Amino acid sequence: xxxxxxxxxxxxxxxxxxxxxxxxxxxxxxxxxxxxxxxxxxxxxxxxxxxxxxxxxxxxxxxxxxxxxxxxxxxxxxxxxxxxxxxxxxxxxxxxxxxxxxxxxxxxxxxxxxxxxxxxxxxxxxxxxxxxxxxxxxxxxxxxxxxxxxxxxxxxxxxxxxxxxxxxxxxxxxxxxxxxxxxxxxxxxxxxxxxxxxxxxxxxxxxxxxxxxxxxxxxxxxxxxxxxxxxxxxxxxxxxxxxxxxxxxxx
Amino acid sequence: xxxxxxxxxxxxxxxxxxxxxxxxxxxxxxxxxxxxxxxxxxxxxxxxxxxxxxxxxxxxxxxxxxxxxxxxxxxxxxxxxxxxxxxxxxxxxxxxxxxxxxxxxxxxxxxxxxxxxxxxxxxxxxxxxxxxxxxxxxxxxxxxxxxxxxxxxxxxxxxxxxxxxxxxxxxxxxxxxxxxxxxxxxxxxxxxxxxxxxxxxxxxxxxxxxxxxxxxxxxxxxxxxxxxxxxxxxxxxxxxxxxxxxxxxxxxxxxxxxxxxxxxxxxxxxxxxxxxxxxxxxxxxxxxxxxxxxxxxxxxxxxxxxxxxxxxxxxxxxxxxxxxxxxxxxxxxxxxxxxxxxxxxx
Numbered sequence: 074x075x076x077x078x079x080x081x082x083x084x085x086x087x088x089x090x091x092x093x094x095x096x097x098x099x100x101x102x103x104x105x106x107x108x109x110x111x112x113x114x115x116x117x118x119x120x121x122x123x124x125x126x127x128x129x130x131x132x133x134x135x136x137x138x139x140x141x142x143x144x145x146x147x148x149x150x151x152x153x154x155x156x157x158x159x160x161x162x163x164x165x166x167x168x169x170x171x172x173x174x175x176x177x178x179x180x181x182x183x184x185x186x187x188x189x190x191x192x193x194x195x196x197x198x199x200x201x202x203x204x205x206x207x208x209x210x211x212x213x214x215x216x217x218x219x220x221x222x223x224x225x226x227x228x229x230x231x232x233x234x235x236x237x238x239x240x241x242x243x244x245x246x247x248x249x250x251x252x253x254x255x256x257x258x259x260x261x262x263x264x265x266x267x268x269x270x271x272x273x274x275x276x277x278x279x280x281x282x283x284x285x286x287x288x289x290x291x292x293x294x295x296x297x298x299x300x301x302x303x304x305x306x307x308x309x310x311x312x313x314x315x316x317x318x319x320x321x322x323x324x
Numbered sequence: 325x326x327x328x329x330x331x332x333x334x335x336x337x338x339x340x341x342x343x344x345x346x347x348x349x350x351x352x353x354x355x356x357x358x359x360x361x362x363x364x365x366x367x368x369x370x371x372x373x374x375x376x377x378x379x380x381x382x383x384x385x386x387x388x389x390x391x392x393x394x395x396x397x398x399x400x401x402x403x404x405x406x407x408x409x410x411x412x413x414x415x416x417x418x419x420x421x422x423x424x425x426x427x428x429x430x431x432x433x434x435x436x437x438x439x440x441x442x443x444x445x446x447x448x449x450x451x452x453x454x455x456x457x458x459x460x461x462x463x464x465x466x467x468x469x470x471x472x473x474x475x476x477x478x479x480x481x482x483x484x485x486x487x488x489x490x491x492x493x494x495x496x497x498x499x500x501x502x503x504x505x506x507x508x509x510x511x512x513x514x515x516x517x518x519x520x521x522x523x524x525x526x527x528x529x530x531x532x533x534x535x536x537x538x539x540x541x542x543x544x545x546x547x548x549x550x551x552x553x554x555x556x557x558x559x560x561x562x563x564x565x566x567x568x569x570x571x572x573x574x575x576x577x578x579x580x581x582x583x584x585x586x587x588x589x590x591x592x593x594x595x596x597x598x599x600x601x602x603x604x605x606x607x608x609x610x611x612x613x614x615x616x617x618x619x620x621x622x623x624x625x626x627x628x629x630x631x632x633x634x635x636x637x638x639x640x641x642x643x644x645x646x647x648x649x650x651x652x653x654x655x656x657x658x659x660x661x662x663x664x665x666x667x668x669x670x
């Protein structure tokens with residue numbers, strides 16, 4: 074919709090559509106705070122080592138900071154960066170001085186091995202979530218001021234913001250899957266024990282390559298067809314009623 | 325082994341019947357759209373291809389649900405069979421998945437662009453992936469019939485391409501013939517009149533090909549694999565099943581000639597069901613025979629989940645399967661009759 078407004082096409086529909094989308098986006102971006110918080114509580118209770126890795130928290134039983142940006146050094150067991158002191162304890166237990174179990178509370182072979190990756194992916198996800206909240210709130214404010222469609226840069230940001238939830242979704246998965254290692258069923262079954270006894274590494278490699286190719290192929294097709302649909306724009310109702318000439322482009 | 329009984333039949337046997345029923349449902353339902361896919365390139369005009377595609381359009385993806393149910397039912401009820409079979413067939417099943425994806429996107433993307441090369445590409449991809457799916461399923465079924473090389477832990481232990489054996493491949497090709505017939509009859513029923521000449525010749529040809537391959541398969545079975553008809557020799561009344569197949573084939577040809585396509589489609593569906601029954605009767609109670617003489621095969625008793633699990637599963641199936649069947653009845657009722665082309669067509 075932002076794209077159409079920028080290009081000055083289908084203005085009436087695009088403006089209406091943008092406002093509806095903005096309401097939905099603002100509500101859902103804000104509700105991510107709630108759902109994210111409750112997910113984190115579940116992780117803290119059932120997969121404490123994962124949570125510790127997500128926040129780069131090493132001390133076995135100590136108050137924990139909430140990082141906004143940071144870097145985890147696995148060797149020196151230190152996390153450096155910009156943090157809210159006691160923030161993690163505050164969010165989890167309502168008390169900044171509350172103790173949170175850190176990575177040291179778990180044996181070396183029961184911790185995720187890619188600590189910095191888990192930390193970074195998780196923080197990219199959170200950062201994108203916060204950015205979307207900021208963006209939608211700002212746009213809602215502009216709407217309230219009656220200047221929603223006046224700033225071109227805001228519309229341009231919205232065109233590009235299409236990718237952000239996708240990225241957040243992917244890095245969120247990375248966090249979840251890398252963070253729970255070395256377990257495939259947390260605390261019960263190790264990934265190294267969950268392998269099929271008779272499937273060889275080469276076979277797994279084969280399927281991995283096969284599906285990588287398929288998904289790249291699908292992504293290319295998706296972008297191509299979606300691009301055409303966007304360029305084409307909406308169908309006019311009277312055209313729909315009159316004839317079926319557009320049928321080639323509909324499913 | 326401890327087990328529960330329902331109407332005098334143990335839970336394991338009930339679950340074997342459930343799997344037999346869902347797989348047969350899959351064989352019949354996905355059979356006609358896969359068969360239509362194999363025949364697709366024999367239609368030359370773009371409009372003919374679109375009509376053929378729209379005949380299966382609203383139905384094909386639902387039909388695949390039965391394959392998922394069968395896999396899930398195997399996993400839940402006979403997890404050891406699931407583990408051994410899916411490890412053994414890792415490569416062919418990955419290729420099968422790739423073909424299923426290829427087929428789905430071919431159907432969805434084909435008519436989104438008017439360019440001739442675009443449509444030709446997706447037509448070929450649709451037809452080829454349908455063929456690959458049928459052959460792979462037939463080859464897998466054939467290997468399950470002749471058995472797998474299992475080690476002492478009853479895990480698969482064989483070569484990477486062990487599944488490429490003549491007998492299973494012949495089963496795969498016979499299945500192509502059967503599905504082409506089934507698909508052609510289905511298309512005749514859905515497109516009455518419009519593709520009449522083409523479809524009548526397709527039915528004739530696929531009938532001939534299927535009969536030839538089926539005769540060859542029967543001959544090879546009798547000569548080289550007499551153990552696969554051992555149960556029929558012990559219980560001669562079981563010969564009723566192949567006899568019925570023959571009678572139905574004759575009736576099918578007659579009904580096609582009289583343009584009674586729904587009857588002909590019922591006949592080809594029944595033929596598939598009877599062929600599946602032959603396999604399931606002969607295999608019982610084995611699910612995965614072993615080709616290793618020192619290792620017992622996996623049967624419904626040594627590979628089943630606990631009695632409690634089976635009880636829960638049977639309860640779920642008793643509620644779920646009729647619901648799915650009801651839904652399918654609704655979908656098929658909605659899309660019954662001839663194909664109509666409109667702006668939402670493929």
